Amino acid sequence: AQKITQTQPGMFVQEKEAVTLDCTYDTSDPSYGLFWYKQPSSGEMIFLIYQGSYDQQNATEGRYSLNFQKARKSANLVISASQLGDSAMYFCAMSPGYSTLTFGKGTMLLVSP
Amino acid sequence: EPEVTQTPSHQVTQMGQEVILRCVPISNHLYFYWYRQILGQKVEFLVSFYNNEISEKSEIFDDQFSVERPDGSNFTLKIRSTKLEDSAMYFCASKKGPTDTQYFGPGTRLTVL
Numbered sequence: 001a002q003k004i005t006q007t008q009p010g011m012f013v014q015e016k017e018a019v020t021l022d023c024t025y026d027t028s029d030p031s032y033g034l035f036w037y038k039q040p041s042s043g044e045m046i047f048l049i050y051q052g053s054y055d056q057q058n059a060t061e062g063r064y065s066l067n068f069q070k071a072r073k074s075a076n077l078v079i080s081a082s083q084l085g086d087s088a089m090y091f092c093a094m095s096p097g098y099s100t101l102t103f104g105k106g107t108m109l110l111v112s113p
Numbered sequence: 114e115p116e117v118t119q120t121p122s123h124q125v126t127q128m129g130q131e132v133i134l135r136c137v138p139i140s141n142h143l144y145f146y147w148y149r150q151i152l153g154q155k156v157e158f159l160v161s162f163y164n165n166e167i168s169e170k171s172e173i174f175d176d177q178f179s180v181e182r183p184d185g186s187n188f189t190l191k192i193r194s195t196k197l198e199d200s201a202m203y204f205c206a207s208k209k210g211p212t213d214t215q216y217f218g219p220g221t222r223l224t225v226l
Contacts (some may be wrong), residue, residue: 043220047217
């Protein structure tokens with residue numbers, strides 16, 4: 001069965017600091033995608049970053065990077081230089097066989113001035 | 114930049130009534146999805162649609178639910194006889210190709226009274 005685990009219900013970080021949001025996954029499918037989405041209080045789901053299971057390098061998108069450790073089945077999101085606008089719920093998701101998305105329970109990130 | 118749109122943004126209905134939630138996926142996308150998120154919980158997969166037919170559905174997607182692509186642009190989710198527990202945010206998502214990222218619409222918040 002596919003499973004995504006986000007063990008941090010909430011995280012606090014000061015503006016301009018870096019923060020790591022944890023995500024572990026479980027799948028028997030050798031081919032899968034890993035995704036992070038941001039959900040601000042307004043409710044929409046905003047795609048942040050993607051990592052393919054066969055990608056050799058960690059994905060980066062601006063201030064977002066994905067620390068992919070395949071042997072540990074982890075796909076942690078690193079946000080560098082946090083901004084107040086980063087305060088939101090963050091969901092890790094997996095697409096085994098690149099089909100549907102299975103989501104974790106999310107981590108609420110609060111960035112303080 | 115093209116985006117997924119959903120209407121209405123909010124829908125309030127009485128238990129037992131039928132509702133239709135509408136989505137316009139990104140125009141050159143071929144794979145379409147519905148997800149739901151009960152308040153405070155994680156996002157759950159409902160159904161995927163490709164080549165004018167359902168490709169996968171979850172156990173949540175029972176006989177009360179149906180999807181349709183009535184024309185070249187709209188993708189709808191119908192709930193035949195709503196229950197209180199159908200109250201949730203419903204997200205439509207689409208992607209271009211099998212290994213591409215799914216992009217989400219802003220969601221429809223459904224409240225069943």
